[in-house]
Amino acid sequence: MHSAEPEKATEKATELMKMSVARARLLSPLTGTSFAVDQTGLVIGGGVSGMTAALALAGQGFKVHLVEKSDRLGGRALDLRYTLEHEDISPFVAGIVKEAEEHPNIIFHLGADVTNVAGFIGQFKVSLFQDGTDSEVSCGAIIVATGAAPAATGEYLRGKDQGVITQLELEQRLQKGDFAPGRRNVVMIQCVGSRNEERPYCSRICCSMSVKNALKIKKLDPSAGVYVLYRDIRTYGFREKYYKQAREAGVIFIRYEPDAPPLVSQDNGLVVSVKSPDFPEPVEIETDCVVLSTGVDAAGDNRRVADMLKVPINADGFFVEAHLKLRPVEFATEGIFLCGLAHSPKHMDENISQARAAASRASTVLSKAYLEVGAQVSQVDQSKCISCMTCTKVCPYGAPTVNADHKAEIIAAKCMGCGICAAECPACAIQLNHFESRQFKDMLDELFRSGKEERRPAVVPEKSGVL
Amino acid sequence: MSSSDKETTIVAFCCIYCAYAAADLAGSMRLQYPSNVRIIRTPCTGRLEVEYFLRAFENGADGVLVAGCEEGSCHFKEGNLIAKRRVNYARKLLAESGLEAERLKMVNVSAAGARLFTGHVREMAETVQRLGPSPLNRAKTRVQQEIKP
Amino acid sequence: MIVAERKSIPELLDMLPNDSKILVLGCGTCVTVCLAGGEREVSIISSALRIASKARGLGYEVSELTIERQCDNVFIEQAIEAIEKVDVVLSLGCGAGVQAIAERFLKKPVYAGLNTKFLGILEERGVWTEKCSQCGSCVLHEYGGICPVTRCAKHLLNGPCGGSREDRCEVRPDRPCAWQLIYHRLKNIGQLERLEKIEPPKQWSASLSGGPRVIIREDHRI
Ligand code: SF4
Ligand code: SF4
Ligand code: SF4
Ligand code: SF4
Ligand code: SF4
Numbered sequence: 098m099h100s101a102e103p104e105k106a107t108e109k110a111t112e113l114m115k116m117s118v119a120r121a122r123l124l125s126p127l128t129g130t131s132f133a134v135d136q137t138g139l140v141i142g143g144g145v146s147g148m149t150a151a152l153a154l155a156g157q158g159f160k161v162h163l164v165e166k167s168d169r170l171g172g173r174a175l176d177l178r179y180t181l182e183h184e185d186i187s188p189f190v191a192g193i194v195k196e197a198e199e200h201p202n203i204i205f206h207l208g209a210d211v212t213n214v215a216g217f218i219g220q221f222k223v224s225l226f227q228d229g230t231d232s233e234v235s236c237g238a239i240i241v242a243t244g245a246a247p248a249a250t251g252e253y254l255r256g257k258d259q260g261v262i263t264q265l266e267l268e269q270r271l272q273k274g275d276f277a278p279g280r281r282n283v284v285m286i287q288c289v290g291s292r293n294e295e296r297p298y299c300s301r302i303c304c305s306m307s308v309k310n311a312l313k314i315k316k317l318d319p320s321a322g323v324y325v326l327y328r329d330i331r332t333y334g335f336r337e338k339y340y341k342q343a344r345e346a347g348v349i350f351i352r353y354e355p356d357a358p359p360l361v362s363q364d365n366g367l368v369v370s371v372k373s374p375d376f377p378e379p380v381e382i383e384t385d386c387v388v389l390s391t392g393v394d395a396a397g398d399n400r401r402v403a404d405m406l407k408v409p410i411n412a413d414g415f416f417v418e419a420h421l422k423l424r425p426v427e428f429a430t431e432g433i434f435l436c437g438l439a440h441s442p443k444h445m446d447e448n449i450s451q452a453r454a455a456a457s458r459a460s461t462v463l464s465k466a467y468l469e470v471g472a473q474v475s476q477v478d479q480s481k482c483i484s485c486m487t488c489t490k491v492c493p494y495g496a497p498t499v500n501a502d503h504k505a506e507i508i509a510a511k512c513m514g515c516g517i518c519a520a521e522c523p524a525c526a527i528q529l530n531h532f533e534s535r536q537f538k539d540m541l542d543e544l545f546r547s548g549k550e551e552r553r554p555a556v557v558p559e560k561s562g563v564l
Numbered sequence: 565m566s567s568s569d570k571e572t573t574i575v576a577f578c579c580i581y582c583a584y585a586a587a588d589l590a591g592s593m594r595l596q597y598p599s600n601v602r603i604i605r606t607p608c609t610g611r612l613e614v615e616y617f618l619r620a621f622e623n624g625a626d627g628v629l630v631a632g633c634e635e636g637s638c639h640f641k642e643g644n645l646i647a648k649r650r651v652n653y654a655r656k657l658l659a660e661s662g663l664e665a666e667r668l669k670m671v672n673v674s675a676a677g678a679r680l681f682t683g684h685v686r687e688m689a690e691t692v693q694r695l696g697p698s699p700l701n702r703a704k705t706r707v708q709q710e711i712k713p
Numbered sequence: 714m715i716v717a718e719r720k721s722i723p724e725l726l727d728m729l730p731n732d733s734k735i736l737v738l739g740c741g742t743c744v745t746v747c748l749a750g751g752e753r754e755v756s757i758i759s760s761a762l763r764i765a766s767k768a769r770g771l772g773y774e775v776s777e778l779t780i781e782r783q784c785d786n787v788f789i790e791q792a793i794e795a796i797e798k799v800d801v802v803l804s805l806g807c808g809a810g811v812q813a814i815a816e817r818f819l820k821k822p823v824y825a826g827l828n829t830k831f832l833g834i835l836e837e838r839g840v841w842t843e844k845c846s847q848c849g850s851c852v853l854h855e856y857g858g859i860c861p862v863t864r865c866a867k868h869l870l871n872g873p874c875g876g877s878r879e880d881r882c883e884v885r886p887d888r889p890c891a892w893q894l895i896y897h898r899l900k901n902i903g904q905l906e907r908l909e910k911i912e913p914p915k916q917w918s919a920s921l922s923g924g925p926r927v928i929i930r931e932d933h934r935i
Contacts, residue, residue, distance in 0.1 A: 099596065099597075099599040100594070101596060102599050105599040105600070106599055108599075109599050109600075109601075109602065112602055113603070116602070116604070407641065408641075409636075409637065409638070409641055411636060411637065412636055417637065419639070429639050429640065473607070481752075483741055483742065483745050483746065483751070485745060485746040487748070490838055491646065491838070493640055493641040493642055493643070494640075513640055514607055515607060515608040515610050515639075515640035515643050516606070516607055516608060516610060516611025517608065517610035517611065517640065517642075517643055517646055519611060519613075520610065520611055520612055520613040520614075520646075520650070521646075522753070523745045523746070523748045523751040523752070523753045523754065524741060524745050524751050524752055524753070525751075525752045525753050525756075529607070529611060532606065532607055534613065534615075537604065537606075537612075537613075537616050538615075538616070538619060540604055541575070541604075541616065541619050541620050542619075542623060544573070544575070544602055544623070545573070545623035545624045545625070613753070614757050615753070615756045615757055615760055618757060618760035618761060618764060619760055621764055622760050622763050622764050622767070657722065657757065657761045658761075658764070660721055660722035660723055660761065660765075661722050661761045661762070661764040661765035661768060662764070662765050662768040662769050663764055699768040700764065700767040700768055
């Protein structure tokens with residue numbers, strides 16, 4: 098760093114050191130508190146991810162509440178028929194449903210909506226609305242597995258021509274046996290409604306899905322012409338094998354560019370024309386079946402759920418983990434975990450691994466009878482608080498509450514230590530342990546203190562970090 | 565640092581979750597950027613009080629950067645948005661007090677945004693160069709020169 | 714609650730004499746709640762004044778203090794030492810606080826750092842609205858608890874002016890028409906018949922129009 102200016106680099110280092118020393122003079126030991134944990138889990142969402150997570154927890158002996166909005170377990174997997182590896186999927190789904198249903202540790206809440214989440218890690222109170230009545234359950238950890246929705250589209254004559262279907266519909270018809278592939282051209286269009294303005298992300302599953310269905314058609318009748326119009330084929334990992342198989346089976350892959358998407362017309366029967374950068378001339382394909390690889394949409398309810406749980410969602414409406422690498426299946430809000438399509442579009446095997454990961458992280462909470470709360474939390478100096486309630490309004494986690502003396506008090510287990518309240522309190526009554534106002538101010542003073550100026554005497558912190 | 569040999573100083577308040585990590589990354593990537601920046605670590609830009617920004621200038625900073633996570637991806641949901649409105653308030657106060665508002669700026673960088681971060685520092689250094697040292701420092705130098713025999 | 718707003722720094726610079734020692738004095742009650750004159754605001758304004766002083770060579774020496782209530786002598790006592798050390802006091806209390814300080818320190822110039830605005834409430838984060846203009850003879854019971862004296866721009870006591878558009882007041886389109894609110898509220902509490910009563914002209918002598926007011930409680934005097 099700054100290798101071209103060694104003197105200045107040293108000067109920078111010296112000053113940073115001075116500032117840190119100034120801050121260190123004001124540091125005080127941090128001590129947390131402990132409280133009892135309700136050793137019950139709660140999973141929101143009864144799809145494959147949710148059930149997997151619930152089973153993983155139940156298998157470790159924890160009671161788990163499984164809340165499903167619809168009246169049926171299985172989620173999106175119910176729409177699928179077989180996997181890329183050509184296994185029939187329904188027995189697997191039926192198996193996991195049965196296993197969950199029979200598990201003595203899982204308490205089901207079907208047709209139930211989560212209406213409110215109060216409390217904090219170890220002691221959540223979740224309100225449910227089921228069959229017209231409200232109820233409340235307690236739990237120590239929550240796993241969000243609310244899934245996603247298939248993205249709808251009106252592009253490429255979808256809804257206007259019978260011959261334009263989606264991959265899911267094709268799959269269901271192939272499985273029922275009412276799709277005769279003989280002597281016909283099937284044109285699949287990739288990235289429909291994905292990687293565009295509306296949904297800038299890759300839906301990840303559609304490439305494999307089209308490879309899967311293309312292989313199925315070729316297997317039924319090698320004479321069928323299958324064309325896949327794609328932007329990039331993303332059959333990542335071992336799925337690449339099936340992409341290769343598809344090419345070998347004679348599936349024709351034609352690349353298109355986003356600014357020249359294929360055109361579907363129905364004037365003389367269905368015709369798809371595409372201008373590929375790999376061909377000198379535009380290609381026209383006569384067909385009676387256009388299959389759209391529509392993407393994955395975030396569940397519409399995510400915003401509401403996110404607000405209730407006080408966890409973030411991204412611009413696309415999916416939940417965001419605390420850290421991509423370091424904390425991949427949990428939220429910054431402690432005690433709340435994440436898995437499945439609610440997090441991002443991905444394949445079922447990935448969802449299952451993620452669900453197991455989320456369950457094992459959740460069990461680090463549930464396996465403890467008592468929890469220590471982090472000491473880097475904010476505290477209210479009761480003698481300075483004027484009960485203006487500003488802190489209760491600005492805290493993103495609802496940690497400050499009014500106590501019996503009508504003063505603000507911060508519940509340590511709910512406080513995430515952001516310091517927003519401390520910087521907002523108009524009476525300067527709040528301090529965030531380890532990041533106190535005086536520490537910041539002393540660093541700023543020390544940085545600009547000239548050699549001649551007196552250093553302000555070190556003040557022994559009036560209050561220690563002990564709660 | 566005594567004010568005589570001093571050029572200019574930029575204070576950068578960096579959030580642990582993003583800009584501080586980006587600054588770290590800039591270090592390990594050996595990215596070159598102005599050496600007169602002094603970084604202060606904060607658990608979230610939402611922790612920063614309006615007073616800190618003003619105090620930095622009062623003490624002699626020539627530019628102040630507040631670097632938080634990208635909008636929508638704050639570790640604490642909205643700390644960076646709250647910081648943005650505080651920065652805007654402080655800018656208004658600076659302008660009212662006779663200091664250029666551009667000397668204080670809020671930027672958003674992700675933990676991987678090393679180049680973005682160094683770019684922002686460079687930009688602030690350029691702003692400071694264009695505006696000259698803080699008038700507070702100029703005044704101080706003037707007074708000191710007058711006092712000198 | 715009393716709601717006030719800070720004066721701009723240029724206004725303060727105009728007011729404060731050059732080369733003087735200034736105490737920025739906050740008030741820890743009403744004006745702290747409305748984020749205008751508490752400890753934090755004192756520190757912000759002081760810092761801004763120091764910056765302005767250094768940038769423009771005004772020669773201020775600024776000190777800071779916040780007391781519980783500027784309108785009470787018991788608390789003012791706590792500021793005596795600090796006030797005696799300075800040339801002028803810039804009070805961030807409400808108008809009452811500024812005057813209480815001024816009355817207590819006969820030879821000390823005391824200036825108002827805030828504009829005291831109204832009696833109101835925090836409507837949402839960062840938004841305060843006026844609710845009462847202290848008319849001196851409250852008629853809220855007649856209007857379902859919504860004050861026409863304050864919240865109707867024309868202070869109408871006998872029904873709306875007829876100019877309201879889409880629930881907004883015609884004078885202040887950013888505010889709801891008080892009479893719409895009164896009507897809905899009376900309807901909700903089943904007291905619409907109150908609207909049939911003609912309210913006689915208001916006794917404005919009980920308000921500020923009758924001159925500065927005083928309340929004397931004989932039961933509390935010796
Ligand atoms: S913001 Fe400060 S003064 Fe207001 S209620 Fe919270 S702790 Fe008390
Ligand atoms: S530091 Fe304050 S604002 Fe942040 S989580 Fe804790 S109580 Fe809430
Ligand atoms: S001086 Fe009194 S009335 Fe005015 S703001 Fe302070 S406490 Fe409230
Ligand atoms: S009627 Fe008078 S006292 Fe009552 S709220 Fe209105 S202004 Fe205030
Ligand atoms: S529009 Fe409503 S609030 Fe406005 S002056 Fe007319 S009656 Fe009063």
